[in-house]
């Protein structure tokens with residue numbers, strides 16, 4: 458009987474029970490990923506640890522997560538099965554040099570969420586043959602609705618990629634794709650929440666302009682965005698077809714849509730993503 462027939466998961470375990478899970482860079486994203494794994498039960502607190510630079514971050518993160526968060530994790534590195542790098546790109550070289558000096562095992566799975574930092578750069582900075590998976594998450598991981606994309610490095614197998622996907626599925630959705638898309642993905646979904654917030658803020662202002670109290674306007678806008686997103690995800694229909702459903706002849710929706718088109722909304726959004734993609738390609742660590 459196959460695993461599918463028995464209903465059992467064929468997913469590899471995230472971690473060998475004898476090994477630990479480390480986060481290098483317990484900032485916003487590092488804490489979010491670790492908290493998601495702990496909350497989902499994918500990891501127990503006694504298997505987890507994290508590193509930060511300042512005592513202040515270490516203390517705050519340790520109190521929030523209930524795991525050791527330390528400035529010096531060199532004694533923990535050799536026992537790690539998975540390490541996720543969550544520092545800013547400019548700090549990658551120093552963080553990876555510390556891992557190497559601490560006796561990083563050659564089979565430890567390394568995962569990076571660094572914007573603009575390629576697998577080739579990560580592999581060369583590490584100077585080892587460790588398997589690398591590059592990931593681009595976004596901040597809605599904080600509420601379990603993140604969108605993460607992953608791709609595998611030269612030494613990473615399908616099993617490594619599956620284990621990396623498991624990490625990000627604890628904080629939202631995760632897809633695997635090729636690395637050549639990563640700058641565009643960084644612009645579209647990594648930076649994307651900021652664009653959605655701007656659009657929601659503008660719609661809330663619009664609601665105030667036509668007489669609604671601000672709280673009411675923002676509540677309507679946020680739930681409408683959520684509902685429209687779910688319609689796109691679950692209906693399998695093109696957004697244009699869903700839009701047509703809302704657009705009655707001579708109605709108010711077509712009037713509003715034409716005003717948006719007059720304001721060149723499509724090309725403004727496309728140009729914004731084009732610019733963010735260009736900048737994403739330059740975010741990596743200094744050469």
Ligand SMILES: NC(=O)c1ccc[n+]([C@@H]2O[C@H](COP(=O)([O-])OP(=O)(O)OC[C@H]3O[C@@H](n4cnc5c(N)ncnc54)[C@H](OP(=O)(O)O)[C@@H]3O)[C@@H](O)[C@H]2O)c1
Nearest residue numbers: 482483484485486509510511514543544545546548571572
């Ligand atoms: N925020 C986003 O929306 C987002 C989305 C996708 C990807 N990313 C990527 O995620 C990474 C982290 O972003 P973030 O927003 O979480 O930044 P952050 O809040 O500034 O966190 C970075 C953390 O790294 C720690 N750190 C720096 N050097 C270190 C070292 N050598 N060893 C151990 N820890 C070190 C810092 O410690 P201290 O606090 O003590 O200084 C800080 O806690 C970035 O590379 C970014 O490109 C971010």
